[in-house]
Amino acid sequence: MNVEFINPFLASLVNVLSTMAQTHLTAEKPRLKKDEVAKGDVSGMIGMIGPQTKGSLSITFEESLALEIMHKMLGEKPAAIDEEVTDMVGEITNMVTGGAKNMLGEKGYEFEMATPIVVSGKGHTINHKGDGPKILIPFSCDAGKAHIEVCFDK
């Protein structure tokens, strides 16, 4: 696992949620996802393609945390995951990947981003099917948990 490649995603999510939603996540150490299954209620996903590699990223939130982020951003808390929440998760996915893309670009790793997809459904699980290792980064705060999964070929 190349930490240099993974840390920008970690730093970018902490940064985006702290500046956009005054929500301060604590990250655990990134680890290889093997048999582990991480469930969540709403997930943003995006494809990445560069000259050296291609891959996929997902950011998964528990419902309680997603609703709290909406609350912090808009002043109102929706009762459940609705289109406003999925829009926000799509935006966060774009911003986190864009932030990591900038940091990685400075180090010579270039990639382009596809457009995000957001999945909602209680307790779904994500399976990245690229050839490379799957990296899992867990995050938490009082309002609930989130996790990033990243997988790059090669």
Added chain:
Amino acid sequence: MNVEFINPFLASLVNVLSTMAQTHLTAEKPRLKKDEVAKGDVSGMIGMIGPQTKGSLSITFEESLALEIMHKMLGEKPAAIDEEVTDMVGEITNMVTGGAKNMLGEKGYEFEMATPIVVSGKGHTINHKGDGPKILIPFSCDAGKAHIEVCFDK
């Protein structure tokens, strides 16, 4: 909606399932997805990036259909959606997108594919967050339903 751009995805799914799994899907007419919500139990997703556009594709299966496809391909029917099933859905997603990529390449629309992600979870819904129209193509056969959703920017 540019039918020239959408039909290759439709034709490719019908072709892949017919040749790989002797499963003959009937496609409905592609339509714009507006308020409609299409649920499924296992979905393959992939990002696409080309010089003219970028976008995302998802293929969603009801559990009954995903298990029947496994049955037809392997001779054994798993009791539920497991890693073998998500691997198969990831492969189908790659093959369908690759088939459409070839057909579209012949017409001068080029794109590269990211790596697939597969989501499993009862009754989840998919929200493509690209800027362009979201196209929904429903499919069905005796074993259950599937649908493709495609969204390209521009």
